[in-house]
Amino acid sequence: MKLDKFVVTGSSIPATLDEQKAMxxxxxxxxxxxxxxxxxxxxDVLRKTVPQIQGANNLGVENANIAGGxxxxxxxxxxxxxxxxxxxxGKRMAANAGAAGGGVTGVDLNLIPLSAVxxxxxxxxxxxxxxxxxxxxGVVNIILKKDYRGAEVxxxxxxxxxxxxxxxxxxxxxxxxxxxxxxxxxxxxAEWSQQDPLWAKDMTYSNLPINTATLPGxxxxxxxxxxxxxxxxxxxxxxxxxxTLAQMVAAGVYVAVPGPYEQADRSTILSxxxxxxxxxxxxxxxxDNLTFSTDFIYAQTQTRYELNPxxxxxxxxxxxxxxxxxxxxxxITVRNRYIGGSNRIYNPKSDSxxxxxxxxxxVNDYFNWNVSATYAISKQIAIGYNxxxxxxxxxxxxxxxxxxxxxxxxxxNVAKAGIFGNSIANYESGxxxxxxxxxxxxxxxxxxxxxxAAGAEFRKETLFATADLNSLIPPGATTSLWNNGTSLAPFxxxxxxxxxxxxxxxxxxxxxxxxxxxxxxxxxxxxxxxDNNSTTVPKISIAWLPIDDQLRLRATYGKxxxxxxxxxxxxxxxxxxxxxxxxxxxxxxxGNATGGFIGLQGxxxxxxxxxxxxxxxxxxxxxxxxxxxxxxxxxxxxxxxxIKQTDLVGTLASGLTIIQSVEQYGPASPYAQYVALNAxxxxxxxxxxxxxxxxxxxxxxxxxxxxxxxxGSQSQHGFDVNISYLLPWKQYGRFRVNSNWTFLQSFLNNxxxxxxxxxxxxLPKFRAYTTIDWSYQGYGATLGYxxxxxxxxxxxxxxxxxxxxxxxxxFDIQFRxxxxxxxxxxxxxxxxxxxxxxxxxxxxxSPNYSSPPFDNxxxxxxxxxxxxxxxxxF
Numbered sequence: 001m002k003l004d005k006f007v008v009t010g011s012s013i014p015a016t017l018d019e020q021k022a023m024x025x026x027x028x029x030x031x032x033x034x035x036x037x038x039x040x041x042x043x044d045v046l047r048k049t050v051p052q053i054q055g056a057n058n059l060g061v062e063n064a065n066i067a068g069g070x071x072x073x074x075x076x077x078x079x080x081x082x083x084x085x086x087x088x089x090g091k092r093m094a095a096n097a098g099a100a101g102g103g104v105t106g107v108d109l110n111l112i113p114l115s116a117v118x119x120x121x122x123x124x125x126x127x128x129x130x131x132x133x134x135x136x137x138g139v140v141n142i143i144l145k146k147d148y149r150g151a152e153v154x155x156x157x158x159x160x161x162x163x164x165x166x167x168x169x170x171x172x173x174x175x176x177x178x179x180x181x182x183x184x185x186x187x188x189x190a191e192w193s194q195q196d197p198l199w200a201k202d203m204t205y206s207n208l209p210i211n212t213a214t215l216p217g218x219x220x221x222x223x224x225x226x227x228x229x230x231x232x233x234x235x236x237x238x239x240x241x242x243x244t245l246a247q248m249v250a251a252g253v254y255v256a257v258p259g260p261y262e263q264a265d266r267s268t269i270l271s272x273x274x275x276x277x278x279x280x281x282x283x284x285x286x287x288d289n290l291t292f293s294t295d296f297i298y299a300q301t302q303t304r305y306e307l308n309p310x311x312x313x314x315x316x317x318x319x320x321x322x323x324x325x326x327x328x329x330x331x332i333t334v335r336n337r338y339i340g341g342s343n344r345i346y347n348p349k350s351d352s353x354x355x356x357x358x359x360x361x362x363v364n365d366y367f368n369w370n371v372s373a374t375y376a377i378s379k380q381i382a383i384g385y386n387x388x389x390x391x392x393x394x395x396x397x398x399x400x401x402x403x404x405x406x407x408x409x410x411x412x413n414v415a416k417a418g419i420f421g422n423s424i425a426n427y428e429s430g431x432x433x434x435x436x437x438x439x440x441x442x443x444x445x446x447x448x449x450x451x452x453a454a455g456a457e458f459r460k461e462t463l464f465a466t467a468d469l470n471s472l473i474p475p476g477a478t479t480s481l482w483n484n485g486t487s488l489a490p491f492x493x494x495x496x497x498x499x500x501x502x503x504x505x506x507x508x509x510x511x512x513x514x515x516x517x518x519x520x521x522x523x524x525x526x527x528x529x530x531d532n533n534s535t536t537v538p539k540i541s542i543a544w545l546p547i548d549d550q551l552r553l554r555a556t557y558g559k560x561x562x563x564x565x566x567x568x569x570x571x572x573x574x575x576x577x578x579x580x581x582x583x584x585x586x587x588x589x590x591g592n593a594t595g596g597f598i599g600l601q602g603x604x605x606x607x608x609x610x611x612x613x614x615x616x617x618x619x620x621x622x623x624x625x626x627x628x629x630x631x632x633x634x635x636x637x638x639x640x641x642x643i644k645q646t647d648l649v650g651t652l653a654s655g656l657t658i659i660q661s662v663e664q665y666g667p668a669s670p671y672a673q674y675v676a677l678n679a680x681x682x683x684x685x686x687x688x689x690x691x692x693x694x695x696x697x698x699x700x701x702x703x704x705x706x707x708x709x710x711x712g713s714q715s716q717h718g719f720d721v722n723i724s725y726l727l728p729w730k731q732y733g734r735f736r737v738n739s740n741w742t743f744l745q746s747f748l749n750n751x752x753x754x755x756x757x758x759x760x761x762x763l764p765k766f767r768a769y770t771t772i773d774w775s776y777q778g779y780g781a782t783l784g785y786x787x788x789x790x791x792x793x794x795x796x797x798x799x800x801x802x803x804x805x806x807x808x809x810x811f812d813i814q815f816r817x818x819x820x821x822x823x824x825x826x827x828x829x830x831x832x833x834x835x836x837x838x839x840x841x842x843x844x845x846s847p848n849y850s851s852p853p854f855d856n857x858x859x860x861x862x863x864x865x866x867x868x869x870x871x872x873x874f
Contacts, residue, residue, distance in 0.1 A: 009087070009121040009141040011521065012130060012453035013439055013505050021625045022519065022543035022554050024639045024720065026050060026740070028120040030145075035773055035782040037812050037836045037867060039156040040172045040193040040275075042109040042117070042142060043075035047857070048786070051742040051769055052124055052138075052720065055081025056761025058857045059104055072098035072348040072382055072427070073271065073303035076106035077140055079124060080716060081747070081761060082645065083562040083615075085135035088112065088142050089281075089295060091356050092459065094376035094431035098348070100465035100491050101382075101427055105565040108378065109142075111299040111352050113277040115154050115174025116189035118145040124641065124720060126619040128560035129523040129539035132457070132499050136560040136617045137643060144295070146281055147185045148178030151874040156193075158836075158867035162202040168270075168862065170195045183285040191277045197304065198270035198861060205845055206269050206852050213260040214311035216407040218335040219245065227254040235406035245332060265308065266343055269852040270861055272304040294357040301350045306343040310388045310420075312336050312483050314397070314404060336404050338414065345385040352378040358435075366440045376431040384423040389470060390483040392419045423486040425467040430494075433459035447517070448507030455501055462494035463566045473572070489572030497563075501525035517545040523558075531569065535561045535614050552625040554639075560619060564612035568649055568708050573607035578655040578704065586696035587664050594693070602702035604655045605680055609708045612649055619643040623720075633726030640719050648712030650750075655704045659695060666692035674705040681705060716747040716755070733776025741768040757792040758805060758846055762858040764789040778818030780832070786810045788858060793846040806844040808859060810837040828873035836865040 007014050010023040028049050038044045043060050046053050057078035074096040078084050086093060086107040099105040120142050127135040154174045159167050172193035179186055200206040213220065217229035222245065229235070230253055240253050248254045281295035313335045358372025396402035396417035402409060439453035466472075467488040470481040480487035503523040509515045521541040528534035539558030545551065582599035623639030652658060658671040666672065667689055675695070676686035680703045689695075695702050720742050727735040744765050747755040754760040766789040773782045788808040794800030814834030819826035843852075843859035852861065 007090070009090075009139050010123045010125070010127055010130065011505075012437060012455065012501075012503050013451050013521075018549065019519075019543075021552055021637075022521065022541060023556070024124045024554075024621055024623060024637070024641075026122040026124065026722070028122065030118060032738075032771075033114065033117065033120075034832070034869070035771060035784070035814055037784070037814055037834050037865075039114060039158075039867070039869060040170055040195070041075060042112045042114055042120070043077055045114070046077055046109075046120065046122070046140065049740070049769055050079075050122055051740055051767040052079050052122075053077060054742075054761065054767060054858060055763055056855075056857060057081050057104075057106075058761070060857070072096070072101075072103055072380060073110070073273070073301055073350060074098060074104065074106070074108035075110050076104045077109060078106070079122070079137040079140070080641075080643065081763065082617075082643065082714065082716075083134050083136040085127070085131055085133075085139045086142070087131075087139060088297075088354070089144060089356065090141060091372065091374050091435075092431065092433060093354060094352070094378045094429045095461065095463070097350055097352075097378040097380040097427040097429040098382075099427075099429060099565065099567055100463040101425060101488055102567050102571060105567070108301070108350070108352065110275060110301045110350075111277070111297060111354070112142050113144075113174065113189050113191040113279055113297075113299075115172070115191050116144050116176055116187075116279060118143050124639075125556055125621050126558045126560035126617060126643070127539070128535075128537045128617075129501065129525045129558055130503065132497070132525060132527050133561060133563045133614070136562055136615075136619075136645065144187075144189070144279065144281060145176065145178070146187060146283065147180070148176060148187050149180060150178060152176045152871060153874075154869065154871045156867065156869050158865055160862040160865040162198070163204040164202055164207060166202070168196050168198055168202070184282070185284075186282045187280065189277075189279045191275070193273070193275045195271075195273040197268045197272035197306075200265040200267050200269050200851065203269070203852075203861070205842065205854070206265065208265065208853075210265050210308075210850075211260040212311070212337075214313060214335045214337050216336050217405070219254065219332060220335075222332065226257050226259055228257045229253065229405065229407065230255055231407075234408055235403050265851070267307045267851060268305045270856075274302045276300045289362045291360045292357070293360065294355070296355045297353070299350075299352045301352075302347070304345065304347050306345050308343060309338050309341045310344055310386060310483070310485065312338075312388055312393060312404070314394075334404050336406075338409060338419075341414070341420070342386045344387070346382065347385070348380055348382040350378060350380040352376070364440075366442070367438060368440050370435070370437045372435045374431070374433045374435075378429045380427040382425045382427065384425075384486045386420050387423050387470075387485040388419055388483040389421050390481055392417060392421075393483055421470065421482075423468060423471040423480075423482060425471060425486065425488050426465065428462075428464040430462040430464075431459065433457060445507055447510035448519070450507065451505040453503040457499045457501075458496065460494065460496040461566065463491060464493075465489075465491040491567065491571055493566040493570035495566060495569075496530045497527055499525060499527040514546050515544070516548055517543075519543045527561075529563060531610070533563065533613055535616075537561060550626065550628055552627075554624065555620070555622045557620040558618075560617040561614040562617075563614045564649055568608055569610050569612055571608035573605060573707065575603070575605045577601040578604045578659070578702075581656070581659065581699050581702075584656060584660045584663060584696075587693040589666075589691045589693045591664060591666075591692045597696050597699050600699045602655065602659060602699060602704055603680070604704050604706055606705070606707040609705075611682065612708060613647060613710050615645060615647045615649065615710065615712075617643055617645040631725070633728065635722075635724045637722045638719065639721075640717070642715075642717040644713075644715040646713050647710035648714060649708050649710060650712040652706050652709050652711065655706045658704050658706065659702060662689055663695045664692060666690065666694060668692075674709070676703050677701050679703055712750055714747075714749045716744065718742065718744040718746070718755075733774050733779075736773045737771070738773075739768065739770040741766070753795075753797050756789075757795045757798075758848055758855055759795070759798065762788070762791050762805075762855040764791050764806070775816070778821050780814075780816035782812075782814040782816075782834075784812035784814075784836075786812075790844075791846075793848050803847070805846045805854075808841065808844055809839075810841050810860070811839050812836045813838055830871045831869070833868045834866070836860075836867070837862065838864055840864050 174191040220226035279297040283293040354376040401413040401417035437455035508518040537559040581597040679686040790806035794803040816832040819829040840863035843854040
C-alpha cells in the first residue's frame with residue numbers, strides 16, 4: 001500500500017506520517033485547541049498546551065503597557081525563551097509594527113483567527129538550515145483550514161469573578177464558510193473577540209498601595225531625605241516664599257518624611273482588547289499537474305490600558321511661582337501629580353494585511369516545483385492620552401495657573417493652562433518575499449528512495465516610525481517635550497536577504513540485523529544580507545529503527561542564527577561626553593598603576609550599531625519514539641535537547657568601566673575594540689589601542705562606544721517527554737491520554753544560572769500539561785492538569801537567601817454535548833461548558849514583579865474561569 005506524503009514543518013521533502021517521527025514535532029490540532037478551554041488567542045493556546053513555551057520573551061496582549069516590553073498589544077512566542085520562527089501556512093510574516101519604536105521584534109500572533117486554525121505544528125529543534133534566520137529554538141507553523149465545504153458559526157464566552165466584586169469576561173464569535181467544485185475551493189473566515197480590562201483594584205493581590213515619591217506636596221530627595229508639605233496647608237504660605245528649604249523646615253512648612261508615600265493604584269493590570277480578523281483562501285487545479293493557491297488575511301487589534309495620572313517633577317536651584325521666588329535651595333526636585341486629573345490612557349491600534357499566492361507543479365516523480373510570493377504590512381497608531389507638556393507646565397507654574405507645591409489645584413486654571421495633551425506615534429512594518437522550491441526523487445536505492453529538495457528565496461523587510469512633534473526627541477536631546485512622558489526617535493530602516501538551500505534524504509540501510517532501517521537527512525543553507533552579513537548553516541538528522549517500527553531512535557545536529565533587528569542596527573544613536581574621568585586610575589605601558597586621570601571628559605556614543613553581526617547557535621537533540629505493538633495506540637517520545645548561543649546582542653558596560661579596563665589592559669581588554677583616540681572606532685583618523693596606559697595622557701581625545709554589541713552568550717539543556725495513549729476500551733467510548741513534560745536542567749545567560757528561578761521570566765525545572773479525554777455517542781469530557789514547579793525569586797547564585805514561588809497546580813474540566821440528541825432540529829449543533837482552574841488556584845506572587853505582582857507570562861490572573869462554547873454547522 002502506498003502511503004500519502006505531506007510536507008511537514010522541519011523539512012522541504014514530503015514524508016509519510018510515520019517518517020515524520022524522525023523530528024521532534026508537536027501537533028496541536030483543532031480538537032486539542034477545543035479541549036484546552038482557550039478559544040480567543042493563539043499564544044494562550046500555545047502557552048497552555050506546549051510546556052516548552054515559557055519565559056519572559058513570551059509576551060501577550062496582557063503585557064500591553066509600559067512594563068510589558070513595548071509589545072504594544074502584540075503577542076510574541078519564544079520556544080525555550082529564545083528566538084523562534086513563526087510561519088503562517090508555511091510562509092513568513094511581517095514583524096510586529098511596534099518593533100519600529102524599539103519594541104519586541106517577533107511576529108504578532110493576534111493576526112491569526114483561532115476559529116479557522118486547522119492545526120499548529122511546533123518543531124522543538126533548530127531549523128535555520130531549512131528556514132533561515134530566527135529558527136534557533138524551533139518553528140511554530142500555524143496552518144488554517146482548507147478544502148472545507150459547508151459553514152460553521154461558533155461563539156465563546158468566558159467569565160471569572162473579581163475578588164472585589166463584579167465579573168471579568170472574554171467573548172468571541174467566529175465564522176467559517178467553505179465552498180468549491182472538483183477543481184476549485186474557496187474558504188472565508190471571520191472572527192471577532194473582546195476582552196475586558198482588569199484593574200489593580202479588582203484583585204486582592206494587586207489592590208495594594210504603591211510606593212511613590214511623586215505626589216502632591218513632595219520634595220526630594222535632598223541628601224537622601226524626603227520632605228512633604230505640612231498637611232494643614234495647601235501650598236507654601238506667602239510669608240515663607242523665597243526661603244530656603246531648611247528655613248521652611250524650621251518654620252514647620254515642610255516636614256521630613258521617611259521616604260516615598262503609598263498611593264492607591266488606579267491602573268489596569270490586564271488590557272482591554274478588541275480584535276477583528278477576516279481571511280480568505282482559495283486553490284484552483286488548472287491541470288492535472290498545475291495548481292494555483294492564494295490566501296489573504298486582515299486583522300485589526302486594539303488594546304487599551306491605563307496608568308495613574310502623570311507624575312511631574314522639576315529640578316531647580318530657584319523656582320519662580322507667579323513671578324515670586326518661591327523656593328531658593330540648590331539641588332531641589334519638586335514633585336507633584338495631578339490627582340484630580342484623568343489617568344494616562346494608552347491606546348495602540350494595529351491594522352495588518354498579508355497576501356500569499358503561488359503555483360505548484362509536477363513534471364514527474366523526479367521534479368516537483370513551487371513558486372510563491374508573499375506581501376505583508378502592519379501599521380499601528382499608538383495614542384497616549386493625558387500627557388503633560390513640559391513647556392506648558394513651566395509657563396503655568398510661572399503664571400500661577402498651576403501651583404506645583406500645592407496639594408489641590410484649581411481645575412479651571414489647569415484647564416486654561418493647556419498642560420495636558422495627547423501623544424501620537426505611528427509605526428509600520430513591511431515584508432515581501434519571493435520563493436522557489438523544487439523537490440523529488442533522485443534514484444531508487446536498496447534501502448529506499450534518495451530524495452532531494454532545493455530552493456531560493458529573496459525577502460525584504462522594512463520598519464518605519466514617527467510621532468507628533470512633542471513626542472519626538474530633538475537633536476542633541478535625550479527626551480521629548482513631554483514631562484516624564486512618551487519619547488520616540490524617528491526611524492526608517494530596511495534590508496533585504498537572499499538565500500539558497502538544499503536538502504537530501506538518504507536511505508542508508510534496510511532490513512539488516514539491528515538495522516531495520518537507517519535514514520539520514522542533511523540540509524545546508526546560505527543566507528546573505530544587504531548589510532554585508534552572510535551566514536551558512538548545516539543540519540544533519542538521523543533516524544534508526546533497530547528491530548522494527550516499534551522503536552525509533554533519532555538525533556539531530558545543526559547550526560542556527562538570528563540576524564540583528566533593524567532597530568538595533570539602524571535605530572537612534574546618542575553622542576555626548578562621559579562623566580568626569582577623575583575616578584579612573586592611570587597605568588603605564590607595563591600595566592602598573594601610576595596615579596589618576598585628569599578630571600576631563602571623554603567622548604561617548606551609544607545606541608544602535610550598524611556593525612552588529614548575526615547571533616549564532618549550535619543545537620543537538622537525541623531521543624526515541626516508542627510505539628509498542630502490545631499497547632496499540634501508545635506513543636512515548638523522549639528527547640534530550642542542548643542549545644548553545646553566542647554573539648547575542650547586548651549593551652556594553654558604562655563608558656567609565658570600559659575606559660578603565662582598556663587603560664589597564666590595553667589591547668588585552670575585552671573592550672579594546674570599542675575605544676580609540678582622536679575619533680570613534682571605525683571612523684577616519686581613529687587610533688587603535690596598542691598598549692596599556694595609552695589613554696591617560698590625552699583624556700579629552702578618548703572616544704568610546706557604549707552601545708549595542710555582540711557580547712552575550714546563552715546555553716540550556718534538558719529533556720522533553722510526551723506520552724500519548726488511545727486506550728482500547730471502545731465499548732466505553734474513546735479514551736485518550738496525552739501528557740507533555742519538559743525538564744529544564746540548566747539555562748545559563750552569560751554564565752548566570754536562570755533554570756529554576758524567575759529572574760528571566762519563570763523558568764521552572766519541570767513543567768507539564770496533561771489531558772484525559774473521553775467521547776461517546778455525542779458526549780464528551782476532558783480533565784486537564786497543569787503543573788509548574790516552584791521557582792526561586794531570590795536565588796543564592798545571585799547573592800540571595802532563597803524564596804520559593806509556587807508550585808502551581810491547576811485542574812480544568814470540560815463537558816461536551818451534541819444537541820441533536822435533544823432534538824433533530826438541533827442537528828450539527830454542539831455545546832460545551834467548562835471551568836479552567838476549578839480548584840481556584842491563585843497565581844504565586846513574586847517580589848520580582850509589580851503590576852501584576854506575578855509572572856503573567858506563566859500564570860493566570862484568575863482563579864476559576866467558567867466558559868461555554870457553541871458551534872453550529874450547516
